[in-house]
Amino acid sequence: MSAPTGWKQFQNKKETYLPYARTWEKRIGSFLTFRPETSAPADPGTGPLAGLPFGVKDNIAVEGFPLTCGSKMLAEVVSPYDATVVARIKAAGAFVVGKTNLDEFGMGSSTDNSALGKTHNPWDVTRVAGGSSGGSAASVAAGLVPFALGTDTGGSVRQPASFCGVYGFKPTYGVMSRYGLTAYASSLETPGILALDLGLVQSVFQVAQGRDIHDQTSLDPVALDAKPVKKIAVLADLADLDPGVKAVYEQTLEHLKALGYQIVPVTLPTLEYAVPAYYTIATAEASANLARFNGIRYGHRPVYAENHEHLVRQARTAGFGDEVKTRIMVGTYVLRSGFQDQFYTKAQKVRTLIRHDLQKVFDQADLLLSPTFPVPAFVHGDKTMNDFQQKLADKFTVTANLAGVPALSFPAGLVGGLPVGMQFTAPAFGEARLFEAAAAFATRVPVVACPGSSLEWSK
């Protein structure tokens, strides 16, 4: 469970690291702010993550760094404080080298919704890195940082991890503090960790987890029984998968069987409602969470306004991108008084049903396996998947957010030179099960580094 060699000596490797990082960064654009020259502390200390550089998705607060959320609205905002998870990781000896690109406010599956930069997939720069934590996934895949933080509201850590061939981990809701994470959908999202090394994911999780006095929804993990994982549930009725993803999925099943796991077919009758419920709740919460961005105290504002309403209207019209505006409008719509029962309340009921459905699955099995996303990384501007279809494709990931349970996307194979991730979902506090099974899988299918990425610079 240690960091890949090389990183620990970062201090002495700047001269070789910088050209490597700059070259890659030019190709993939994973960071919105990148300060590798100035960020390293003189003395990394002896903490468990001593001397490790890391990237932080630009919707998570890092003191003294911009906090743009990929939005013109916050392009000029510098955070006055550290998110709790950032503070804890820093306290363990790691340091922030930059802020990674994302879909504006975390709204998207490609990072193409960023108003401030374009991020490409390191495996194929014509393709997206996924989203919304696309910058974090790309930077890790390219070897620019050993790990990065993302946020996962409906799959935003796991889907880009799958697209970029890295691990993407979302903890049980509350186990990693949300303090400092720019809220999009408060009841769904958690910080998440992306890394190429599963041990490092665990080490980072270890120092970042636990109750935080700044977040009343945070909690200490509850220990589950330490019995080894034996049964893995799979969805009996898996449809609409890309043939390549389907092939990797089937190979994964074979490997798991070969590792001695018992495969238990299950059904999730509510799965088809997960995406509509997810978007109803997420947009409702977003409509309130993004209301604070009005250009008055900070952020984008017009040069001149007649009055308050004019000021706010101009600031938001110019500051927000189309996807953000769409979600705010949808959220406002579903919360209208007199219509809440029809939308918001119904979505909450669906959420409860999904939680029950998942509970039934975990009564029969220790983990649930599914693809992370139905397709591999798609090409920028690909019209084969419109915005609506991209949202529908979130069905495997949103379930964990709706139920508040942990999930891990792990690199499971390649299709046509592109990585494909599979996902384990565990019951609440079942993080150890995710790591255990993924580690076992990696003994048969080792993680493949992105072509051209290397740690040569550190030698």
Add this chain to the structure above:
Amino acid sequence: MYQTVVGLEIHIHLNTKTKAFCGCKAEFGDEPNTNVCPVCLGYPGVLPVLNAEALSQAYTVARALGCELSQRTFFDRKNYFYPDMPKNYQITQFHDPVGVNGKIEFQAPDGTIKSLRIHDVHLEEDAGKMIHAGDMTLCDYNRAGYSLLEIVTEPDLTSGEDAEAFLLSFQRMVRYLGVSDGNMDEGSMKCDTNVSIRKAGEGLGTKVEIKNLNSTRFIKKAIEFETKRQATALDGQQRVVQETRLWNENRDVTESMRTKEGSLDYRYFPEPDIPPFLPDAEFWKAVEARQVELPLARRQRLVAAFGLSREQGDFVAESRFLADFFEEAAKVSGNGLAIANWLMGDVQKELNHFGLTLEASPLTAIRLAELQKLLDSGRIHIKIAKQLLDAVFEEDKDPEAVMKEKGLEAITTEEQLGPIFDAVFAKHPAVVEAIQAGDVRQKGFLVGQVMQATGGRAAPALVNALLAKRL
């Protein structure tokens, strides 16, 4: 004849050291935007952390107002854009406030005890404030995030007078409970007033909401003005328009506030950042421990126990400190009536003279009781008592100690007074003779001489008795 129907929405700032959802100081009068942090400024990524003391005070008030208390209370977001509201939603309670369906009694100005139903009591956060300067508007967020408790009454009040009496009684109540200073002029208590009128026996009329009322007197006047205004409208076959009106304190009228078309939809939904609060046994115990005998009950009990007049009762029950002070002094001295008189009369004068409050003055309940006991036991008489009271304020000493130190104890025995009489008689033989010859009017002169010679310490009854005996 129309009947006035009034309901109130009262806001009080709770007495918490810090704001409702962050650690910033909750204090008036500081430089603008100094008591602020990323949380109360609504920076990206921050989260609210509920102030436990605010919640305890909220339940304390709801309990005192006889509400059904929530066993599982939670917060909601109320969405609307306003420049001084950093998040553009207010954290408030809509679906499950701390208390509902309360009922509280108050005394109307005519002395009758009336009761008012409470719709609900809920905890929320205050907004900042705007300062208009020329063609600019500046925002001060010091107040943003203060713990605010809203008490919504049912429309049970029927006059401006009653509304004022209730508000004064409510103000006393929150002060007794120690949860708010209730000062309307400083904005720590505010009240929006809903007024409608109807003919007796008819359903409720269209209501008008009046804002900008920063004293109980204005509320009374505004209700009276509105009653007349609405009656004139109805009598003239016009309708009362449902609207918000502002009180203009310079002209003593309400004025229509520019209203937006259509009503705002606040789109309430549960606040996802604050888990529901389930009070435990310890919490309930603390709320119980914070309950006090409320002003009205206390006044009634003190009046009955010590035979006070209504006026005296009102006076001593005004604040909890005064009531405690009175009750202790009354019990120790055994003379509540006299204590009440002291408090309303000479004590008040001394306080004014020294510019002190009773809380900060050297006079304690025990000292006042001691003074009264000296008086009641005849060891001093009233004039000396007043001197001693002054000395207590002047020197911060016990009355008995001052009495002894200055030799002010009354002369109450013939042995002490005899020689003084001898001297006075010897000095004024002509007067003595005149009295003995029947000019009794001159008795007063001799009494005066004796009193003067004793520095006023002679017990008047004894002086009179000895004089009669010697003549």
